[in-house]
Amino acid sequence: MSNKTWIEKRKNLVLMVRIFLAVCILLLLLDLVIHRHELFTWEGWFGFYGFYGFVACVTLVLAARLLRRLVMRREDYYDR
Amino acid sequence: MTASLPPALIFFAGALLVALAPGRLRPAMTMLVPLVGGWNLWHLAQGGGLEVALFDIRLELVRADKLALLFGILFHLATFLACLYALHLKDRMQQVSALIYAGGALGAVFAGDLITLFVAWEIMAVASVFLIFARRTPRASAAGLRYLTVQISSGLLLLAGALLHISETGSPAFGAIGLGSLAGILIFTAFGIKCAFPLVHSWLTDAYPESTPTGMVFLASFTTKVAVYGLARGFAGTEVLIYIGVAMTMFPIFFAVIENDLRRVLAFSLINQVGFMVVGIGIGSELALNGAVSHAFNDVLFKGLLLMSMGAVLHQTGKINGSELGGLFKTMPVTTGLCIVGAASISAFPLFSGFVSKSMVMVAAAEEGYWIVWLLLLFASAGVFHHAGIKIPYFAFFAHDSGIRTREPPLNMLLAMGLSAALCVLIGVFPSLLYGFLPWQVHYVPYTADHVLSQLQLLFFSALAFAWLNFAGLYPPELRSLNLDADWLYRRLGLGMARRAENAWTKAEDGGARLAGRGGAWLLDAAARHYGPAGILARTRSTGMAALWIVILLGICLILYYL
Numbered sequence: 235m236s237n238k239t240w241i242e243k244r245k246n247l248v249l250m251v252r253i254f255l256a257v258c259i260l261l262l263l264l265d266l267v268i269h270r271h272e273l274f275t276w277e278g279w280f281g282f283y284g285f286y287g288f289v290a291c292v293t294l295v296l297a298a299r300l301l302r303r304l305v306m307r308r309e310d311y312y313d314r
Numbered sequence: 315m316t317a318s319l320p321p322a323l324i325f326f327a328g329a330l331l332v333a334l335a336p337g338r339l340r341p342a343m344t345m346l347v348p349l350v351g352g353w354n355l356w357h358l359a360q361g362g363g364l365e366v367a368l369f370d371i372r373l374e375l376v377r378a379d380k381l382a383l384l385f386g387i388l389f390h391l392a393t394f395l396a397c398l399y400a401l402h403l404k405d406r407m408q409q410v411s412a413l414i415y416a417g418g419a420l421g422a423v424f425a426g427d428l429i430t431l432f433v434a435w436e437i438m439a440v441a442s443v444f445l446i447f448a449r450r451t452p453r454a455s456a457a458g459l460r461y462l463t464v465q466i467s468s469g470l471l472l473l474a475g476a477l478l479h480i481s482e483t484g485s486p487a488f489g490a491i492g493l494g495s496l497a498g499i500l501i502f503t504a505f506g507i508k509c510a511f512p513l514v515h516s517w518l519t520d521a522y523p524e525s526t527p528t529g530m531v532f533l534a535s536f537t538t539k540v541a542v543y544g545l546a547r548g549f550a551g552t553e554v555l556i557y558i559g560v561a562m563t564m565f566p567i568f569f570a571v572i573e574n575d576l577r578r579v580l581a582f583s584l585i586n587q588v589g590f591m592v593v594g595i596g597i598g599s600e601l602a603l604n605g606a607v608s609h610a611f612n613d614v615l616f617k618g619l620l621l622m623s624m625g626a627v628l629h630q631t632g633k634i635n636g637s638e639l640g641g642l643f644k645t646m647p648v649t650t651g652l653c654i655v656g657a658a659s660i661s662a663f664p665l666f667s668g669f670v671s672k673s674m675v676m677v678a679a680a681e682e683g684y685w686i687v688w689l690l691l692l693f694a695s696a697g698v699f700h701h702a703g704i705k706i707p708y709f710a711f712f713a714h715d716s717g718i719r720t721r722e723p724p725l726n727m728l729l730a731m732g733l734s735a736a737l738c739v740l741i742g743v744f745p746s747l748l749y750g751f752l753p754w755q756v757h758y759v760p761y762t763a764d765h766v767l768s769q770l771q772l773l774f775f776s777a778l779a780f781a782w783l784n785f786a787g788l789y790p791p792e793l794r795s796l797n798l799d800a801d802w803l804y805r806r807l808g809l810g811m812a813r814r815a816e817n818a819w820t821k822a823e824d825g826g827a828r829l830a831g832r833g834g835a836w837l838l839d840a841a842a843r844h845y846g847p848a849g850i851l852a853r854t855r856s857t858g859m860a861a862l863w864i865v866i867l868l869g870i871c872l873i874l875y876y877l
Contacts (some may be wrong), residue, residue, distance in 0.1 A: 291779035
């Protein structure tokens, strides 16, 4: 018997990712059913929030990688 | 009217008693203080206030209106939870300074005039720094001194602004001030420093993570929230705050993604959350202000919870860098679960507290037509989830197994986290509990189908982005490193200039000394020539010679007299 916990087993990880993806798709499809009382027109576009959240996070991480090139220093930078 | 004391006074008296008490009683006494304070606060809420006269100025030590009371309740609650969290401590310095610090915060939010506010402001600055010093490392001492310098500067600006304001208006009352005068600008800057406005924020991200595991829970609860209160009281509806606030929500998330010290990640996230409050104050509508102060309330609870969970990790393992942690869920499952509740709350998941307060600010921004602001806030919301909601629990408790095997933290830490988590969920599920205390009438309904759906879509697709970036290897790994920030200006550039100036001074001093040495030698030579043993003034003369000279002088006098 392996020492791995439930969450570490590849089989279970794949299962969780599948459930997660299914929830994402379900949330996207709910856009067709639920009516929005939008304050801005773009809120009514199909999948706006999902798309925006995804793009925002990818942009955030890619920009942070660039920022790291600019500001990252050795841990003892100020001590020298 | 029932008799009640200024809330701050109870905390100061409590701090004194705790300082004198024997070690075994001290922890329990620290917890008693916010309880007694809470009982007093209840009486205070029934109506009352306290005024004293200082010379010819009337000082309003206690003004208990709805805005002050909300923060009063919050600070009592925060002190209670943090004291419970710190119950295992035997460190008198931390126990006493934490109570004085909390008392200062209460003094500030109940202060009805600028002089009382200033005094409380400085008490907070001085008391809080000991929570950083208490780490007792050289790094913490240095960071504490930098922190104190900034805090005291903020206090001096407040004092200057307050005195100018009093001389202009003739009244010390602390009400709406605005940016119309120099006094207003000075006070605004003082608040801005404590609020961690961009470019004057780095005292927070520099010093807070150097404090003790328990100290940071106190620190994150009071200073910035008092500043938020000050802005809400004095500068509601000041438009520039909207843009400052947006900048505060935006820039920290980039730093948070690449920061290795997980408590420093939370410090950046603290600035980000305060940014939402500042935007709300800048918009200034009732909905926005309610959103700002209720978010301050929730932030103290969920940020406190997250900091407690990271403090527990630091307390148990002695490590806090993402690069050294991971896999702790195996040995700290309860802490993991409670941390996830905090993460869900800060990310504004439906049924958790952030959901019912942050959205008020967002809706207010949309209602007033600030569409760029709204889009940026939405970006920041996704970013919060990314760095605070996912990164913190993921890198501490999951990710790669670091091999660290530890235990759950002491029971009192678990209880404090459990209570905080319960409050986060309680407020998230029954928002009316919080809305009832808000200073203005609340007409806002957080739980509508479209709001819940929008938020879930935003969060799930943000999580999807995290998962994808992680699988694709695009996610920046946790590295042992340090990131430059605005504190570089004074820690490197300023220090470099100071060192160069010091060098120049040393050189000038050397040159001066050499010049003085040469000049001195010449002077000595000259003196020796004249006064030395062979000098003209050192020659000995006989008494007769002197008598002769006296006779000559007398003769001259006599002749002159006759003439």
